[in-house]
Amino acid sequence: MTVALTLRFEDGGTWEIVESDGTHAVVHSSRSSPPGSTLTGTADGAARPFRLKVRSCRRVDENSLPFLIEGRLVDVTRDQKAALPLKEPRGRS
Numbered sequence: 001m002t003v004a005l006t007l008r009f010e011d012g013g014t015w016e017i018v019e020s021d022g023t024h025a026v027v028h029s030s031r032s033s034p035p036g037s038t039l040t041g042t043a044d045g046a047a048r049p050f051r052l053k054v055r056s057c058r059r060v061d062e063n064s065l066p067f068l069i070e071g072r073l074v075d076v077t078r079d080q081k082a083a084l085p086l087k088e089p090r091g092r093s
Helices: 078-083
Strands: 005-008 014-020 024-029 038-041 050-059 067-073
Touching: 014 038, 024 050
Parallel strands: none
Antiparallel strands: 005 014, 014 024, 024 067, 038 050, 050 067
């Protein structure tokens, strides 16, 4: 089981990267974001913020992180990739 990477928006609110392949990511967010926009958030102890170019956003729940956002990571470094909750590869049958 992987652990989500929690990030904070500069002006408040949070988002969590719950799954990633190192290039694309699935995020749960406290706010919606339209396709084409960019989410920017900082993790505790991180030298630079994570950025995600939004592909899709939809409300999926009524909890504190009600929005499911999918998108592409922008300018991700090796250190940032190492912190991501990478999706486990599926075995071939």
